[in-house]
Amino acid sequence: MIRIAAVGDVHIDRDVLGRFRPALEELPDRADVLLLAGDLTRHGTEAEAKCVATEFGGLGVPVIAVLGNHDHHCDEVPGVLAALTDAGITVLEGDSIVVDVDGTRLGVAGVKGFGGGFAGRCASEFGEPEMKAFVRTTGTVAERLGAALRDLDCDVRVALTHYAPVPDTLAGEPLEIYPFLGSYLLGQAIDSAPTDLAVHGHAHHGSERGRTPGGVRVRNVAHPVIKQAYSVFNLAREHVSPSAASGI
Amino acid sequence: MNDYTEAEVQRALAEDLGIAEQGISVVRAGAGLVLCGEVESPHRRDEIVRLVHERFPGIEITADIGVTRAAAPTEAEELA
């Protein structure tokens, strides 16, 4: 079994330092890895990212993150990335990592993602340059997520995004803002590989559980949604190799 | 307060760098505004109320803003 802890939208700044730490001290007893689903900072300064590094660094389990829209606000992404990676936090954007958990290979592919909306009610790459650029941005990152997921050589495959890949986990948000909360293109990318679990954040008023059209389980782990320091998902090892299964 | 106040308050909460909150709903109730949602610290809740009072003087504010709990989970979800 692989135990995956996850939380998003912690929006850390100095005033939050230490709030997660007591629960994080217990994390290695409960989980093998921690996923951070973006919006790690309040508005994307290097100073805030250093607070994230203090709060979520040195946990004793691998910490794998994607950035969120808030982490981009102050245009300090290189400084934010440096602060996180210096603390040993892996930040994914169109790439992936494989972590060995007691002989089972957990693969995580991640992108921040972007908006655009969901099937039947989505934006199209049409009209003004600004509109086309908006939709093209999502298309490009979704393609990178799909490729990263398909290229993974692992036993358990997880997709990590900030924006939502399905509308199910947005229930509770106003319908009018769905196009700013996620895109079906992310869901399609997740369905293009044998993904076991998709984790996202961003929708603070959304709900926890959903499913892609292809049947992949989706969990919104935004902190105001889960209302705890992190959620833990226990995934059975589904892809045991034939030799291991027969005990040879 | 006018018909655009809710929108102005909502944008101020997101765009003021000392606040940067997109998760607070702003609803008109009688002559005042109700602010609803969750933030990461008591300090942020106080700052939101202070900013709205300062930028929109004279409007009665009811703040129903909670601080998101950050305790360890009591159980895991089994995904077979």
Ligand SMILES: [Fe+2]
């Ligand atoms: Fe957020």
Ligand SMILES: [Fe+2]
């Ligand atoms: Fe976000």
